[in-house]
Amino acid sequence: MLNTMKNSLLERFVQRMDFDSYEDLYANFSVTIPPTFNFAYDVVDELAKEKPDEPALVWCDENGGEASLTYAEISALSSQAAHTFTKAGIHKGSPVMLILKRRFEYWPILLGLHKIGAIAIPATHLLTAKDIVYRCKAADIEGIVCVDEDVMLHVDEAEARLKAEGGNTLHYKAFSRSVHRTDGTLPRSKEHWVDFKAASQREPLEFKRPPNASTIDDIMLLYFTSGTTGMPKMVQHNFAYPLGHIVTAKYWQQVQEGGLHLTVADTGWAKAAWGKIYGQWLCGSAVFVYDYDKFVPCEMLEVITKHKVTTFCAPPTIYRFFIKEDLSKYNFSFMKNCSVAGEPLNPEIYEQWLKGTGLKLRECYGQTELTVTLCTYPWMKPKPGSMGKPAPGYDIDLIRDDGCSCAMGEEGQIIVRTDKRRPIGMFEGYYRDAELTANVWHNGIYYTGDMAWRDEDGYYWFVGRADDVIKSSGYRIGPFEVESALMEHRAVLECAITGVPDPDRGAVVKATIVLSKGYAPSDALKLELQNHVKKTTAPYKYPRIIEFVEELPKTISGKIRRVQIRGEG
Secondary structure, three states: OOOOOOOOOHHHOEOOOOOOOHHHHHHHOOEOOOOOOOHHHHHHHHHHHHOOOOEEEEEEEOOOOEEEEEHHHHHHHHHHHHHHHHHOOOOOOOEEEEEOOOOOOHHHHHHHHHHHOOEEEEOOOOOOHHHHHHHHHHHOOOEEEEOOHHHHHHHHHHHHHHHHOOOOOOOEEEEOOOOOOOOOOOOHHHOOOEEHHHHHHOOOOOOOOOOOOOOOOOEEEEEEEOOOOOOOEEEEEEOOHHHHHHHHHHHHOOOOOOOEEEEOOOOOOOHHHHHOOHHHHHOOOEEEEEEOOOOOHHHHHHHHHHHOOOEEEEOHHHHHHHOOOOHHHOOOOOOOEEEEOOOOOOHHHHHHHHHHHOOOEEEEEOOOOOOOOEEOOOOOOOOOOEEEEEOOOOEEEEEOOOOOEOOOOOOEEEEEEOOOOOOOOOOOEEOOOHHHHHHHEEOOEEEEEEEEEEOOOOOEEEEEEOOOOEEEOOEEEOHHHHHHHHHOOOOEEEEEEEEEEEOOOEEEEEEEEEEOOOOOOOHHHHHHHHHHHHHHOOHHHOOOEEEEOOOOOEOOOOOEOHHHHOOOO
């Protein structure tokens, strides 16, 4: 049942929260956006005043470590972080990359950047030095805050490359957790790094809101997201973005006032913004964080049970492993709702999860560029495999190649019409790339690049990416990045990356390769190429399947026909 408890904070932004049906929600939901809205001040600091001792963040790791932070503590830590950044020369508009995994330090550090109006760039710890160099150049990153020594080594290597190329060097480098020796000193190679925790502990617990801290039009977040025709794009979100996730948390995840919500996501991915901070705190739910390096299904189920998580969100891959466990061993009576996104849901997973827990899985569709766009809402009967219906504020349609709307059952590209209204939380465009923005968003229409069809009840069903992005275990992998890595190896003459369906991961990466002269196919070469990709780009992108061919199928203009490689045409 939908949570209808009063939320005085949320009432400042939402005129009406209780609805009788999906149709009522879609027609009548609206949000008021103050022109100087800043989540850190107007939500977190306000929550610290209204309920200072209530838990905001409950954290544990796979080694038994636990921590709980109240709203008052989060507010104070974020103020200390803001002071620390300000003293270091980080200011409004400064791009700062955060590589903090699922460590609890991420939340106050992110909020500290929000308070000074800086641009936060969350990033995965899986980035290589090459990835970091590209991002530093693309966004003119001024500072990086890291989580551990392994990441610091990649950052140092990246900075050395930047210096060698005569480019901009990093103004500020900090680590969030101690890498000191037992005698209290830093390793020599880390003496030029700042101990963020030590530095921030010396700062005041309050940070006075500057008169020009931010407006809703200022850039708050940049996310690098994979594409198929170039290097990762920089998705730009403004300070109004958090309010777009009220729908995400309240009407899709159905978080509970005073509850505990867990979204399985690394803080480097946009999914963390969907499920680990903004909408959840706006709707009165604490955020639960399980910090792990290796996913072990039974251990995650035990953690969920122990901490009595009330709402849960994860990609289908997680549920795929869960249903292989003996679910009768776990008590799910405290859990109120389960949601799923990231890739299409297999009906068998839905049925087995429902049988084992009594909980229906509610699907959703969105992009890094958007918020919840299509969703199975509380009033709707879930149809396993369907993304649901359009979110309030989103004018959605399916169009054919000729631009005409699709008929029922006809496949077409999902578009968002923005000529009459623009959804709250929709991206501002691709940072520093007006041409790329115009390619996907013009004449009042945003083209998602995703294909779907619509049934007789108005439910949407995902078909696939128009541009071949591979979704594996919840990750989006752009073929161009993997192809670029492979092409650096001397044995590779040409290559094409495609996705192959996989029962556990949704899809796995396949490389179809034409070898250079002097090289012959072998298992040893396959392994060498796989290891090369792991070292050159993020390890999760490596091709699990490699096929050697004499030539790649191409169009008359020389473009590779991936559709033919996949056996679809």
